[in-house]
Amino acid sequence: MIRLHKPVELLEWGIGASQGNQNWTKIATGKITQKPKFIDGLAQITISIDGNAFNKTNLDDDYIKLAQMGEGMTANSDKPGEVGMGRIKKIETANNQCVITVELNGASKFSN
Secondary structure (H helix, E strand, C coil): CECCCEEEEEECCCCCCCCCCCEEEEEEEEECCCCCCCECCEEEEEEEEEECCCCCCCCCCCCEEEEEEEECCCCCCCCCCCEEEEEEEEEEEECCCEEEEEEEECCCECCC
């Protein structure tokens, strides 16, 4: 379940052909700025990141994983758990903030 008030970690899939470099790596941490919009049955969420801290290195893959502390299937609250996965639809930078729109292509539940 995606909690709208918790910080969100954004992870990307690594580049390469071996198990050593093909893994999920954290690229940014932000917060969800507004309630999700549903377009054609798919949820779109907007995530705001302070500064220009969004550094995606794998430009061939536009999928991104969302993780939140204590959510997903993690038993401990000090570890992030996967809450969603989707495609990056839009990236905007203005006023020292990066705003990313992610389209979640799987079933998603939202809560405060």
